[in-house]
Amino acid sequence: MNVHEKQAWFVLAVFGVTIFLYGMLTAIIGFHPANSFVLFLMFLCFFVPLIGRSEKKQGKAITDERDREILKKACWAGFGVLWFVFLSCMMLLLAILGPDAIINVKGWAIMLLVGAAGGIVGLTQAITTIILYRRG
Amino acid sequence: MPKGPKITNRLRELRFERGQMTQQEMAEALGVSRQTVISLESGRYYPSLQLALQIARYFDQPVEAIFEMEGPEPKE
Numbered sequence: 491m492n493v494h495e496k497q498a499w500f501v502l503a504v505f506g507v508t509i510f511l512y513g514m515l516t517a518i519i520g521f522h523p524a525n526s527f528v529l530f531l532m533f534l535c536f537f538v539p540l541i542g543r544s545e546k547k548q549g550k551a552i553t554d555e556r557d558r559e560i561l562k563k564a565c566w567a568g569f570g571v572l573w574f575v576f577l578s579c580m581m582l583l584l585a586i587l588g589p590d591a592i593i594n595v596k597g598w599a600i601m602l603l604v605g606a607a608g609g610i611v612g613l614t615q616a617i618t619t620i621i622l623y624r625r626g
Numbered sequence: 627m628p629k630g631p632k633i634t635n636r637l638r639e640l641r642f643e644r645g646q647m648t649q650q651e652m653a654e655a656l657g658v659s660r661q662t663v664i665s666l667e668s669g670r671y672y673p674s675l676q677l678a679l680q681i682a683r684y685f686d687q688p689v690e691a692i693f694e695m696e697g698p699e700p701k702e
Contacts, residue, residue, distance in 0.1 A: 492659060492661065552653075554657065555662075555673070555674050555677060556658070556671055557662075626665045626668060626671065
């Protein structure tokens with residue numbers, strides 16, 4: 491398993507644990523704003539670049555053209571899925587609220603949406619990276 | 627499997643001809659990872675022109691002696 495695969499698995503693990511804990515808390519105490527604190531676990535993804543750093547420094551980790559191609563495809567997939575989700579949500583809002591609707595969005599909700607967008611991109615990239623490496 | 631016409635190669639054969647060379651040794655010589663050599667040999671990954679030429683130079687063979695594209699010849 492190379493550095494990029496390890497990083498992808500780490501992201502997947504962070505998302506998995508976060509979703510699991512959020513689901514468990516919701517099941518136990520129901521929907522509560524405090525549950526959202528679990529989402530801060532996703533900040534662990536900021537440590538992804540540290541994975542395999544020593545291997546890179548020692549020159550053990552090689553990133554060749556196949557790795558770059560896989561990472562490029564994963565990046566496209568991540569932003570492709572985000573674009574699809576964005577368009578779907580816009581169309582859904584239009585269909586539900588109608589063309590004259592005005593939507594008020596609070597500041598924290600925008601932050602949450604940006605975080606969710608980052609999550610969608612990160613998760614899709616991780617899954618695509620793992621699939622492409624597994625395929626060979 | 628990459629899209630388009632199938633490309634086969636003789637990498638594995640050439641590697642063995644070169645004194646039972648390991649995939650790791652070949653990877654190091656070409657500056658790629660062992661996983662890439664495995665993918666190349668199995669035909670799951672097609673190299674860039676640069677890598678193909680590098681492989682050809684390494685085995686001292688023309689590219690077309692190592693890689694072969696299946697399917698009809700292009701029309702003249």
